[in-house]
Amino acid sequence: MSLAHRRAWLKGAAASLGAFWLAACDRVSGSPKGQAVLARAEGLTRRAQRLVIDRKALAREFSPALISANFRANGSTNPSDSDYVALVANGFADWKLVIDGLVERPLALSLAELRAEPARTQITRHDCVEGWSDIAKWTGARLGPLLDKAGLKREARYIVFHCADSLGGQHADGSGRYYESVDLIDAYHPQTLLAYAMNDQALPVAYGAPVRLRVERQLGYKQAKYVMRLEAVADFAHIRGGKGGFWEDRGYEWYAGI
Structure with missing residues (x-):
């Protein structure tokens, strides 16, 4: 066939x-x-x-003329978590992206350092599980080279994104905070970014400042906002509800490919 x-x-x-x-x-x-x-x-x-579909096949990219005039901001749009509020107050000067877990060289990168990493700009469509779609231009550090810089250990299979916003209530153990995960195929996809700019402007708070995930061949709930930490793991059964993400723990599919 x-x-x-x-x-x-x-x-x-x-x-x-x-x-x-x-x-x-x-x-x-x-x-x-x-x-x-x-x-x-x-x-x-x-x-x-x-x-x-080839594992490196690109999601469709669009012309600047098709960028949505009013890209919807849903989920968390202004987190009230105290540590995040403090980061916003000082313009994210103290923000660090931690990359740890099953890596040889754990990293803690400032926003300026992240901006210096290999980057990509793309205009793509965000497809929400709620049924709407919008188009925006994203610029960010490619995830694959960042993982190579940290040096994944052989047993690493997934990347877990720990975020600064609480959707499930603010708990001392952080269990209400948003998180997501992807496997290494999607982590190393050429269009998978840690985006720090939207439509040629610094990423606004409503859309996940200072950094959000863009994994363009998956649905919107996989595009984690307010990313603070990347953890390389062999599996995610031991994390929170064990399903690999905030919404997955509540019944959504882990693999949200489109």
């Missing part, structure tokens, strides 16, 4: 199965057995997508 035929077949299968899963979701997601079924389906989706 040719690549074109495989893509057409998978699209048709996805359309048929999609209706089934949406109808069945409410019935099965509440039971442990149902959750296991959905987890297997998610794995099948991920494998199918990577079968027909």
Whole structure:
């Protein structure tokens, strides 16, 4: 079967199965057995997508004329966490991006140091699970070279993004704070950035200042804002709810590929 035929077949299968899963979701997601079924389906989706799409295939990029006049800011837009408020007050002069976990050379980079790392600018579409899409221009440090600088250990399989905003309530242990994760395929994708600029301006607070993740082949909830720390891990079962992200712990799919 040719690549074109495989893509057409998978699209048709996805359309048929999609209706089934949406109808069945409410019935099965509440039971442990149902959750296991959905987890297997998610794995099948991920494998199918990577079968027909090159792992380095680029998400579509757009012309400046198509940049959205009013890009929506959703989720956290002005975090009240005390440590983040202090960072905003001094213009992020004390902000450091920590890269640790399963790395040979842990890093702590200032915003100026991050801006000096290999960068990329791209105009891409943000697709939200809520059903809306907007287009913006992003500039940021490419994640792959940063991970190479830190030196991933052989057992590292995922990168976890720890953020400064609390969506689940502010708890002393930080358990209410936003977090996300990607595997190394998406971490090393050419378009995966730690973005510090939006539409040629310093990233505004409402959109995740000083740095947010852009992983362009995934849905919006994977684009973690207010990134403070990158942790290389072998798995994420021991982190928070064990599903790999704030919303994943609450029932969303871990792999949100588009």
